[in-house]
Amino acid sequence: MIITVSGQPGAGSTTLAKQVAKTLHYRLLTMGEIHKRIAKQHGMAIKEYWEHQRKNPTAEKRFHNELDAYQKREAKRGNIVINGKLSAFKIPNADLKILIVASLRERAKRTVKRDGGPIKSAMAAIKKRETIERRDWKKMYGFDYIADKRYYDFVIDTTKLNEKQTNNVVLDIISKVKKR
Template identity: 30%
Template sequence: MIITINGMPGSGKSTIAKRLAKILRYSTLDIGSLRRRVAKKKGLTLAEFNKWSEKNPKFGDKYFDHLLIKTARAKKNLVISGRMAFHFLPESFKIFFDVSFPEGARRIKQSLHENRNEGRNLSSIAEIISSMKKRIASDTRRYKKLYRVNIFKPSNYDYVLDTTHIPIPQVVSRVKSAFQVWQRRKLKKSAKLAKTNS
């Protein structure tokens, strides 16, 4: 089974994906972390790398999209945190995390020391919120242009959760429960289909 996670900046995508994968004993793929690593190698912030990706999609967004498809084909049980994972893996359990801008910015500010490569000289909540909004606009624009899909549209997902006021352990617990319900329904549907075709 594959779980795909997308969400607003600062909603906890990567952290929750890692914890969920550990509980389920699944492998993980964090596209956001890979993008930050590549951006850093190029001497760019994430925002600058996103702008570069708009002009160079073959070596930017499409490269990471091909990577996630390749990884998904090789792994049976996988949790993927990434913008386009839900789109390329429609049979996955598709999750979207929302968060308010102030709370998302607060979380990002807390993790800046972990070298998120979010942007240059971001010190205040207001500056981080501005950076978040620019990032959302860039992501929306790029993926609509490349794939004609709105990555922030809730109806594209099986499970949507606002993490603004929920502690991470509780988010993980809720997601795990929702996944198990989805999994049972899917297995029941497959069994019913197999019985009909036999």
């Protein structure tokens, strides 16, 4: 089974993907972690690397093409949870494609809980990141990973759900999909 989990920044998609992969004993591919590893190999923090990529569109496109090819190869092996904002679009044959969303305030609260800092700063940073990602990826791929919900089998709003509740909802969905 191939499962993709995408989500707005701070909505809980990475946490969910890790929990689901662990519960199902599936491999986990987290595109954000791959981005961070590559940035580190170039001696940069992730935000610095993203800015570097944005300034060089040819390199950014090549970088995304390599990541896309990698996740497609991994998906072919099956029994995997792929966590990436573009994964539902890039792996259209996935058995289950989930989008995790939450209110901006809730996403900021979660980010502050994890990283610290004031909530207003977290809200501003999330809005900025989301705006840049949506704009850049729409330009690069021709779709908006949040607005274009047709790529997802399920959209789950986690604003009022904790990690365990979200995990249980998704595991219930997976068990129903497996029975088809």
